[in-house]
Amino acid sequence: MTRERRNRRLFARLALVALGMFGFGYALVPFYYKICEAWGIYSLGETRAANVNTQIDSSRTVTIELDANARNLPWRFRPLVSHVQVHPGELATVEYEVVNTRAEPVTGQAVPSYGPPYAGEYFNKIECFCFRQQTLAPGETRRMPVTFVIDPKLPAGVSTIALSYTFFEVAGRGGKS
């Protein structure tokens, strides 16, 4: 009968749809990975290599000249090295040494200056003794770190930066109080 034939044909079509949807479930697998890749959120297959800081510009080297002065202060103040060479973006630490030669405690504040002066904008200090006032006991020797990163945006013409610290005595503090 025609109705029976129509029924069978519809059955075949719908069965094909069901079969197709079964396949579609499997098609979702590559589709899922493609979507994840497109969004940049597919991280399962990546092996985690040692952390590499991609922000270091290793094509450039900048020389940091270190300088230290004590203005009207009985302190012996000097960097442990006269200069270091760093890549922009690289974390570097240098150390200064200060000795209080007076027989009483003294408080001082270090003030940095840069040469060329605009290099200061690219000189990002993470830790520095100049962030705080330093109080030294009579005759005390102290080593103090400066941790810094040179911003990779440092203008190309700059290959040397002079970092100079000057210690000023903080009046009314330390031994004079």
Next chain:
Amino acid sequence: MSAVVDTHAPGKDAAHDHGHGGHHGPYGGIMRWITTTNHKDIGTLYLWFSFIMFSVGGTMALVIRAELFTPGLQIVNPDFFNQMTTMHGLIMVFGAIMPVFVGFANWQIPMMIGAPDMAFARLNNWSFWLLPFAATLLVLSFFMPGGAPGVGWTMYSPLTVQMGIGMDFTIFAVHLLGMSSILGSINIITTILNMRAPGMTLMRMPLFVWTWLITAYLLVAAMPVLAGAVTMTLTDRHFGTSFFNAAGGGDPVLYQHIFWFFGHPEVYIIALPGFGVISQVIPAFSRKPLFGYASMVYATSAIAILSFIVWAHHMYTVGMPVTGQLFFMYATILIAVPTGVKVFNWVTTMWKGSLTFETPMLFACGFLFMFTLGGFTGLVLALVPIDIQLHDTYYVVAHFHYVMVAGALFAAFAGIYFWIPKWTGRMYNETLGKIHFWLTMIFFNMIFFVQHFLGMAGMPRRIPDYPLMFETWNRISTIGAFGMGLAQILFFYIVLDTIRNGKPAPQLPWEGADSLEWTHLPTPAPYHTFETQPVIK
């Protein structure tokens, strides 16, 4: 009332192979049910099967609630608790709610469109008889080493890859259930598209038939995807593939995407036939035609189409781009529009109608109120910033029980009370029916309304133990659960009482009912109906 149409029409009907006339099939006793190709018999089988599964799943719910009566571990160990939550979900979704509506479809669709039977009567028999075997596999998994899977009804990887042999039983059970649903759906689509009486155009079909047509399409499109997902799990477990097995380069989150691509349409597979039942019941007891019939059809189709592009709102917290979250959030909120159309149409149908509140109407009103509440909490959960807080809490449990129980189950009760006079030729006890409704309504809210509070206070779901501060609401919830369980024993009694002692039903028990099974057929419906198709004018 139109004349009764039940004439002999030799050779007219190729779809069923019994003799014609009013006598029963060739076998008596149990063989009648095993070999039957009659849509009414198969409908009855579906309905009883789903009631048995409803009782089994309900008992599991009571085990869960009993354990949660107080903090600490009293009755079951956490492993068994997990098996209970898993099996409760699987059995209720696939064993109770889906078959009950397939039962309705089998009984009602041929009668409502003036067809003599389903398009593929033998296939129909097979679709049903797959189910008891699937259910047996599910239950057998409890007796396997390691017990039934305790992975949650969603069967998420990676737990499913690690579970014992019970998981394989569940996977094969899902295969059988899926096969049954797909074959049943193809049958329903073919029946609706090819077997309608002359003059029964698509836009004249009762809305119940429409919702089932759309549901059947959803099933054909969604169930194979679930079958694929569990097949991938199976091959991951035993055949060395690595779809979800992270150790082999697979991705467990992928499973969630595939599962919910099936899972969200599944939500509407459960809800839409319920909408259909409600769309038959409310006009009958309002004594008005359904308001906005065409918009109901379009709204149902819109819900069905949208249901395929919102799946990831079940998994906002697994890690996805903000753009993805926004897309799924807006798409989900969009579903509120066609759903709102339906709710307003139902309310407008009742507006200025000559309302009476027999049990089917009470359940329909309960449905309307509670389902809308469940819809609102669904909107709350659709919002990414809120969902991140509420994900996997009891708020979610409360939400989906409002749509699954107060939505689908209440609609099923409404349908059973509505059509049982047509099926059995006897009236149920109206007083007991009303008591059943009010008990179910009150205890349902006692169980689940308080779970909103628990969820917002941060109680996670699928946990057998909880901090002391959650105790009060959990106690209330557990008491409500046992109350609701007892109310269903009353329902069982009402059905038996109707079949055995019910007063004979009048030809048209509901004066507002106007679809073919009421206007063109005697009550009770004879074994064979519409062997000569009526002509609809």
